[in-house]
Amino acid sequence: MSKSPANTTAEHETGHKDHGTFRTYTIGFILSIYLTLMAYYMTVHHSLSRNGLVASLAMMAVVQLAVQLLFFLHLGQENKPRWNLITFSFALLVVIVVVFGSLWIMNNLDYNMHSTKDINKYLNSQDGF
Amino acid sequence: MSSHELTLHAAEEQKNEDKALFGFWVYIMTDCVLFGTLFAVYAVLHGNTFGGPSGADLFKLPYIMIETLLLLTSSYTCGLAMLAARRGDKRATINWFVLTFLLGAAFLTMELVEFTKLAHEGHSWQASGFLSSYFTLVGTHGLHITVGLLWMFLLVVKLWRQGFVGSTVKKLSMLSMFWHFLDIIWIFIFTFVYLFGALKV
Numbered sequence: 001m002s003k004s005p006a007n008t009t010a011e012h013e014t015g016h017k018d019h020g021t022f023r024t025y026t027i028g029f030i031l032s033i034y035l036t037l038m039a040y041y042m043t044v045h046h047s048l049s050r051n052g053l054v055a056s057l058a059m060m061a062v063v064q065l066a067v068q069l070l071f072f073l074h075l076g077q078e079n080k081p082r083w084n085l086i087t088f089s090f091a092l093l094v095v096i097v098v099v100f101g102s103l104w105i106m107n108n109l110d111y112n113m114h115s116t117k118d119i120n121k122y123l124n125s126q127d128g129f
Numbered sequence: 130m131s132s133h134e135l136t137l138h139a140a141e142e143q144k145n146e147d148k149a150l151f152g153f154w155v156y157i158m159t160d161c162v163l164f165g166t167l168f169a170v171y172a173v174l175h176g177n178t179f180g181g182p183s184g185a186d187l188f189k190l191p192y193i194m195i196e197t198l199l200l201l202t203s204s205y206t207c208g209l210a211m212l213a214a215r216r217g218d219k220r221a222t223i224n225w226f227v228l229t230f231l232l233g234a235a236f237l238t239m240e241l242v243e244f245t246k247l248a249h250e251g252h253s254w255q256a257s258g259f260l261s262s263y264f265t266l267v268g269t270h271g272l273h274i275t276v277g278l279l280w281m282f283l284l285v286v287k288l289w290r291q292g293f294v295g296s297t298v299k300k301l302s303m304l305s306m307f308w309h310f311l312d313i314i315w316i317f318i319f320t321f322v323y324l325f326g327a328l329k330v
Contacts, residue, residue: 019215020208029205036201036319040194043324053328061320065313070307072208084154093159095165102169 020074028071068124145278146299157310160273164314167266171322177258184232184259184326187252192267193323196239203232204312214298219288222301227283229308233278267318273311280304308317 039060042053069075069088076085177183210225242262247253254264284300291297 018211022209022212025205025208025212028208029201032201032204032316033198036197036316039320039324040190040290043138043327044190050328057320057324057328061316064316068204068309068313068316072204072312073306083151085157087155091161094162095168097163098165099169099172103172105174 020071023073028067031067031071032064035060035067142295146162146302149299150302153306157259157306162308164242164266164269164317166320167269168260168317169263171266174258174262175322175326179257179259181260182252184263184322185328187247188326190321190323191242192239193319196236197319199232199236200312200315201238203229203236204309206232207305207308211301212220214301217293219292223234223285223289224286226281230278230281230285233274233281233308237271237274237278240274244268244271247309263322267322270311270314270318273307273314277304277308277311280307 039057042048042056047053048056071078075088076082080086175199204325210222210229213221213225247260254259256260281304282298284304288297288301
């Protein structure tokens with residue numbers, strides 16, 4: 001954008017500072033690479049127990065989500081009211097409900113996935129589903 | 130126009146750009162929900178291998194790691210392209226976007242090679258519930274990448290021919306938001322499909 005006096009004043013009035021700089025992009029990039037390599041290394045070398053790995057890999061993915069939202073998408077650096085942040089929070093809520101809700105329901109349908117013998121026994125005893 | 134009118138005009142333009150970018154952000158959030166449902170399907174079905182191979186048998190982590198690094202770097206170069214665009218530096222903007230395009234195209238090629246190999250070995254989307262959900266989730270991401278690359282190609286050609294006109298920076302901002310978003314989705318595919326797959330979860 002050309003730095004004519006008019007533009008400078010307009011930027012000043014709307015207070016735009018959410019475009020990032022070379023420094024913020026580079027920090028975000030280095031952090032992302034570090035987190036990715038670390039997750040890869042820990043998986044390949046089985047650094048922790050299985051449950052430990054599951055927890056730390058999931059955590060590193062969430063940290064990387066935060067890093068990229070802050071450094072690449074500049075979330076939360078807008079002026080109030082923060083509509084971008086509000087819509088993001090709602091989308092996140094929906095995704096969490098969909099993913100964990102599905103897992104919860106499907107795990108409780110487990111009797112559907114037992115052997116044919118078990119299912120027949122269940123059908124006989126319950127007179128169908 | 131007087132200096133005051135110019136100021137008002139610039140402020141109005143800025144407002145319109147902000148509105149358009151917010152609208153595009155809302156679209157991206159709905160796309161997030163789409164990917165959320167596909168992740169849920171994969172989470173439910175990934176164990177249903179129908180006696181066939183699981184993720185641990187099929188996925189080659191070093192190959193996936195290279196794909197991930199390509200896409201991560203393309204997200205960074207896309208950010209640098211946007212910095213150049215906001216400075217009004219046409220040459221640097223085009224150079225960074227061309228680099229982003231090449232990295233993205235390399236990622237897509239590697240992904241298609243992987244898909245073709247799986248299908249040729251008899252592990253297509255028809256083989257099991259696990260493979261159906263895998264191809265749907267990762268394929269939908271690949272489709273988004275394809276659309277992003279086409280969009281990038283068109284915008285760069287337009288920039289190269291016309292230079293910066295009124296809405297160029299706005300359009301490039303939307304593209305870069307889309308591209309960063311796809312990188313974030315890939316991080317979750319990398320973690321929950323490939324790394325977790327290797328753990329035999």
